[in-house]
Amino acid sequence: MERRTGQAATGHQRLSQRDMEIVRAIHMFDELDPKVVDRLVEHATVESADSDRLLFSAGDPADRFYIVLTGRVRLFALTAQGKQTTISFIEAGFSFAEGAIFGMRFLPVNAEVCAGTRLAQIPRDPFVSQLMSEPDLTFKMLAALARWQSRLIDAVTELKTRSPSQRFAAVLLSLTDRVSGPADVPLPISKSALANRIGIAPESLSRVFVRMQGLGVTVEGSTIRISDVTMLREHCLQAGDAA
């Protein structure tokens, strides 16, 4: 595995308009005006990886943070026996290592960038200087993180307390104004996006559709027919199991 060459790494480019859209949409910047975000990250550059390689190691200086533009990054630690243990994968649209630049001088974990991944790397010093000079910005970012934390707690609750068919039913109920009787609901997203939304593998979706038939829900093209909205709501309220 190749090691990054630090600030002198070749191939760094400025961010494109499409890249900036991804950067502006990360959780931390949710409450900020897009122009403010552009100013905060004006020193950002793109780093691309042609092959799997080590991006940084635990103990390296925390002098920048990253946003995944495409592809993914694996964060991992080393066990006492020297084995790698994956902590998490960071997918496109998410940031990493920002906790370290705000609080620590050194990175606490290792990161491996997967082949084909593009990253926005944002140098710490100009970013932090801007924040230090405008405390209102930091408070807005804290508000955004607090709001996201609350939303994610809701998402965890939903995943833990409802079965996949109950989560699917909840999506359908959110798409209709009917409170009883039959309803036709246009499916506004692809089946793979639907699977992601309810938290199952795409290949498991057909099993959920079979389960839904027993609850009077059928699929006709891109329309979903609900025979009885009341029955669907009652199914949602039963105790579930995410396993």
Add this chain to the structure above:
Amino acid sequence: MSSLVYAEPESDVLARLKHIAPFVALRTEDMLSLLAVARPAVATPGTVLPSNGPGGKVLYVLLEGSVCLMRSLPKGQRCLVEICDAPCLIGEIALFDEQSSLAVAEVLHRAIVVELPAEIVRRCFRNSPAAQLRMLGYMSARLKRLIAQITTLKLMTGPQRLAQFLITLAERGGNGHGLHLPFDKRTLAALLGMTPESLSRAFRRLLQLGVHTAPGGDVTVDDLERLRQFLEAETLN
């Protein structure tokens, strides 16, 4: 129901407060004003930390012990979202976004907490950009833990989630073979998003991978590497 038992304000637990991230970066005068209103307390298991104190909303700093963070559900039930171990903050969402609904915090293991009025904490942080940055780092890390949990719930089966929990427990304890569950199986099932019956099935599945359970919460893992391979192989697909 158990309740908080407040200690004397001059208790030495206050001295520990200033070493907790993100308070380390507060200005000295702000830290002193916080210490002047801080209320240290001891809480036994089962105690629910009240989200409102005498002067309004409160922030808790958990110095010792652990708490279950739960979301209230219709019909009076609660969902266990995560278990937070000391040192950590409880109720920090309300500091920066008063509209967000609050989670309920119930003490799992005997806890020492410091109760702080949210309004005064907010004022102290307004005075210190450096402390705000520390708080950003703290809240980013908290967000990442929740995202990781959502990924786990979406992508892993029950046995995989249990395997991941046991691997983490083993790595924290530095002992790959003999483990002791830090809480009862009902709490573990809730933490992993399973019913107790599903957890039993998951343990039966892991028995084939050399995970043995004994009464009292003792667990033996014959081969931790085998458990890691089971997790990694399934997760990467």
